[in-house]
Amino acid sequence: MTTMxxxxxxxxxxxxxxxxxxxxAGVDVATGTVWEALDxxxxxxxxxxxxxxxxxxxAYCFAMSEDPAxxxxxxxxxxxxxxxGFDADSGNLAARLAPDTSILTAPHDLYDLAFMLLAASALIAMGADVAADLDRLEAELAKLKAPRGWYENAARDLPRRQNPHMHMFETATALFAATGEGRFRDMAEECLGLFRDAFLTEDGRVLEYFAEDWSPLGxxxxxxxxxxxxEWVYLIDRYEQVTGRRADVEIATLYGAVLARRDATGLLPDRADPASETRRMWPQTELLKAAVAMARRGETPVGAPSPEAVLALMWDQYLDTPVAGGWYDKRSAAGELLSENMPASTFYxxxxxFRFYLSGGAST
Known part of the structure; x- marks a missing residue:
């Protein structure tokens, strides 16, 4: 396919x-919530x-639509x-719900709070008045504050993980873009400092798991x-666009390490170390975002795929489905379809x- x-x-x-x-079809009319997946x-x-x-x-996705409904x-x-979504006994934020939407677990997880706040950022940008909700969510987040970063959940489970802090970086940048409030930029910069000092290695890898003092696990x-x-390539580029500040990260080294971990098809495996034999769709969307960001910056390495080349692979492997607007979630390294449903979480x-690609890499 061509760019056009x-x-x-x-x-x-x-x-x-x-x-x-x-x-x-993605909405459960009986409860007013969304289904976890469609087949x-x-x-x-x-x-x-x-x-x-x-x-x-x-909610974050639908808030970006121009359709009032x-x-x-x-x-x-x-x-x-x-x-x-908050447990009546503990006051903790829920994680898992039963099919009838009753609460099953409520660990007050950092990852979940990050997405509550990300949704709030989109609603603010949409023009909704969620000021009281934002205040509450900030107070709930404060319960997890650690000397550096945040604890994983109310139980302060180990190991500490980069993934929820990456989403806190995303969320803080989005909240700063929506509100202009300096505390959110400060929050983003705390996450960025962790990325530079703990998560990122000299050769461009991003480590996932850490001890309580942020030393990497073996x-x-x-x-x-x-x-x-x-995803970090995209998020750092967005941070720089939104704040006007440099991230002080060798983004070309990071992107080169991403490209070096593609499989024979040019797509990303779920895990590179230790190597996995599966590749879900979501890493490919992040590869697309990184390719778009690097193209906009004029820093695409020689031999790197164009955004259109990544899109063509995604379309062939994941988006050419019988259900219009649906997707396949997981394939083997050889291309065999492994998933039995399409998780709603992938739409984000x-x-x-797609919005980033269509904008030409401009922060939206």
């Missing part, structure tokens, strides 16, 4: 196929447990999470996920990647 093909195809896919699917025929996986984070990830649904999902307990490495990755 994708510039035409992606808006149509988003507006005429994906958003109608996920605001239609490959587009039917709800009604017996699956649900994650609270998926409710607000979909989608925006109203975004606000309803956020209200559900705020009004029913090789037998460690992992490297190329999708997260690509796809929507952001």
């Amino acid at each position: 093909d994708f510039k035409t195809l992606l808006p149509t896919w988003l507006q005429d196929q994906a958003l109608p699917l996920w605001t239609g 490959h025929d587009g039917a709800p996986c009604a017996d699956m447990q649900r994650r609270l984070r998926v409710q607000v990830r979909q 989608h925006q109203a649904l975004a606000l309803r999902l956020f209200r559900f999470a705020m009004d029913h 090789a037998d307990e460690q992992a490297v996920e190329p999708g997260h490495m690509a 990755h796809i929507l952001v990647a």
Whole structure:
């Protein structure tokens, strides 16, 4: 496909196929929430447990739509999470919900709080008044504050992980973009400092697991996920655009390490160290975002794939499905389809990647 093909195809896919699917079949009318997944025929996986984070990830997506009905649904999902997502006994934020949406676990997890706040940023940008909710979420986040960064959850479980801090970086940047409040830029810079000092290695790898003092765990307990490495390329570029500040990161080294971990098809495995034999769709959306960011910066290495080349691979492997607006979630390294459903959580990755591509890499 040509660049012009994708510039035409992606808006149509988003507006005429994906958003109608996920605001239609993707919604549980009985509870007003969203399903955790649809099967490959587009039917709800009604017996699956649900994650609270998926409710607000979909709220984030729907808030970006210009359709008032989608925006109203975004606000309803956020209200559900705020009004029913905190355990009555502990006060902790829920993580897993039963199919009837009753709370199963409430660990007050940093990852989940990051997405609650990310949804709030999109609603603020949409023009919704969620000031009181933002105050509450900031207070809930403060319960997890550590001397550096945040604890994993209320139990302060170990190991400490880069992934929720990456999403806190994303969220803080988004909140700064939506509000202009300096405390959110400061929060982003705390996460960025952890990235430079703890997560990022000299050769461009991003480590996943750490002891309480942020020293990396040993090789037998460690992992490297190329999708997260690509995601940091995008998030650092966005931070620099939103704040006007340099991140002081050798982004070309990071991107080179991402490209070096592609498989024979040119796509990213789920894990590079130790190597995995699977590749989900979401790492490919992050590869696309990284490719777009580097192209906009004029820093694409020789031999690196163009954004259109990444899109063509994604379309062939994950988006050419019987259900318009749907996707395949996981394939083997050889290309065998492994997934049995399409998780709703993946829409966040796809929507952001496609919007970023369509903007030419401009921060939106």
